[in-house]
Amino acid sequence: MSTKRISLTRYLVEQQRVDGHIPSQLRLLLEVVARACKSISQAVNKGDLGGVLGAASTENVQGEMQKQLDIIANEVLIEANEWGGHLAAMASEEMDSIYVVPNRYPQGEYLLLFDPLDGSSNIDVNVSIGTIFSVLKKPEGSVGVSEQDFLQAGAQQVAAGYCVYGPQTTLVLTVGDGVAMFTLDREQGSFVLTKENVEIPPDTKEFAINMSNMRHWDAPVKRYVDECLAGKEGPRGKDFNMRWVASMVADVHRILTRGGIFMYPWDKREPNKPGKLRLMYEANPMSWLVEQAGGAATNGKDRILDIAPGKLHERVSVILGSKNEVERVTAYHREG
Numbered sequence: 001m002s003t004k005r006i007s008l009t010r011y012l013v014e015q016q017r018v019d020g021h022i023p024s025q026l027r028l029l030l031e032v033v034a035r036a037c038k039s040i041s042q043a044v045n046k047g048d049l050g051g052v053l054g055a056a057s058t059e060n061v062q063g064e065m066q067k068q069l070d071i072i073a074n075e076v077l078i079e080a081n082e083w084g085g086h087l088a089a090m091a092s093e094e095m096d097s098i099y100v101v102p103n104r105y106p107q108g109e110y111l112l113l114f115d116p117l118d119g120s121s122n123i124d125v126n127v128s129i130g131t132i133f134s135v136l137k138k139p140e141g142s143v144g145v146s147e148q149d150f151l152q153a154g155a156q157q158v159a160a161g162y163c164v165y166g167p168q169t170t171l172v173l174t175v176g177d178g179v180a181m182f183t184l185d186r187e188q189g190s191f192v193l194t195k196e197n198v199e200i201p202p203d204t205k206e207f208a209i210n211m212s213n214m215r216h217w218d219a220p221v222k223r224y225v226d227e228c229l230a231g232k233e234g235p236r237g238k239d240f241n242m243r244w245v246a247s248m249v250a251d252v253h254r255i256l257t258r259g260g261i262f263m264y265p266w267d268k269r270e271p272n273k274p275g276k277l278r279l280m281y282e283a284n285p286m287s288w289l290v291e292q293a294g295g296a297a298t299n300g301k302d303r304i305l306d307i308a309p310g311k312l313h314e315r316v317s318v319i320l321g322s323k324n325e326v327e328r329v330t331a332y333h334r335e336g
């Protein structure tokens with residue numbers, strides 16, 4: 001990589017010029033999302049000094065108690081994005097239904113979906129959290145905008161990314177031409193390109209799963225983890241390490257940085273739910289990033305990006321990361 005400092009703006013302009021990956025409205029959208037993430041990052045940094053920690057007294061559509069930062073981050077993203085003319089509507093993990101751009105603003109052709117604050121249980125304990133986003137195009141010929149317009153498979157995404165608020169604030173992005181990472185330079189107030197062509201090694205010795213759910217897992221997941229735990233003496237012939245941050249953004253960021261496998265599989269606690277994580281706000285954008293970095297993402301049987309969503313807040317089982325490991329877990333499911 002060149003030693004020149006390349007800002008997010010410059011990166012996007014050059015991508016637009018070189019191969020037309022980024023139409024100007026999409027570039028505007030991505031810049032606005034980045035600006036919103038900067039503002040969320042400021043709020044996260046202030047913590048107690050900004051009075052942003054702790055629970056709100058409301059529940060979201062998923063039946064989860066909301067934290068103050070869930071609501072703040074959601075508002076920041078909406079306010080930043082509604083007036084620019086690049087969007088038709090937004091959908092969020094924290095809102096029951098879609099948010100159509102109000103009539104007083106021009107309507108664009110893009111749809112933005114987000115998990116405004118991922119890793120809510122980590123907010124108050126000062127552990128990495130993040131924002132995840134996904135961009136779709138409104139289907140051609142559809143008049144107005146409805147929830148139906150959002151129900152597109154992840155393979156249709158035109159951009160996806162996340163911003164992790166950790167020791168550094170890092171924005172990670174794909175527009176379908178590999179994965180790039182940008183670190184927030186707080187003095188300059190801008191995101192600077194710090195990694196391009198991110199590649200996930202196909203093999204790994206590190207797995208991420210909430211082990212406390214072990215007794216509820218299905219046989220293929222249990223088999224895979226048992227084999228990892230058996231280490232050198234077991235069928236895998238090597239020792240594995242385990243990490244679980246409990247913020248998907250942080251776990252995926254580690255995997256994009258040094259490989260690994262992340263699993264939040266279906267389990268027997270709520271057998272009628274396909275999984276805990278949300279297809280449209282979490283699984284789809286993360287799966288595309290992982291695939292763009294040479295990894296794989298399935299729900300145990302099928303590629304996540306091929307799933308046709310039935311509803312906005314649909315949940316899904318998630319297995320993603322280093323290709324050979326994901327293929328192994330998926331093969332165990334197919335055998336079983």
Ligand code: AHG
Nearest residue numbers: 115117118119120121210246247248
């Ligand atoms: P959110 O904070 O947006 O509800 O998402 C939390 C998700 C995900 O980030 C994480 O991987 C998982 O929930 C953590 O689950 P456990 O509480 O089972 O560890």
Ligand code: MN
Nearest residue numbers: 115118119282
């Ligand atoms: Mn989340």
Ligand code: MN
Nearest residue numbers: 093115117118
């Ligand atoms: Mn969330």
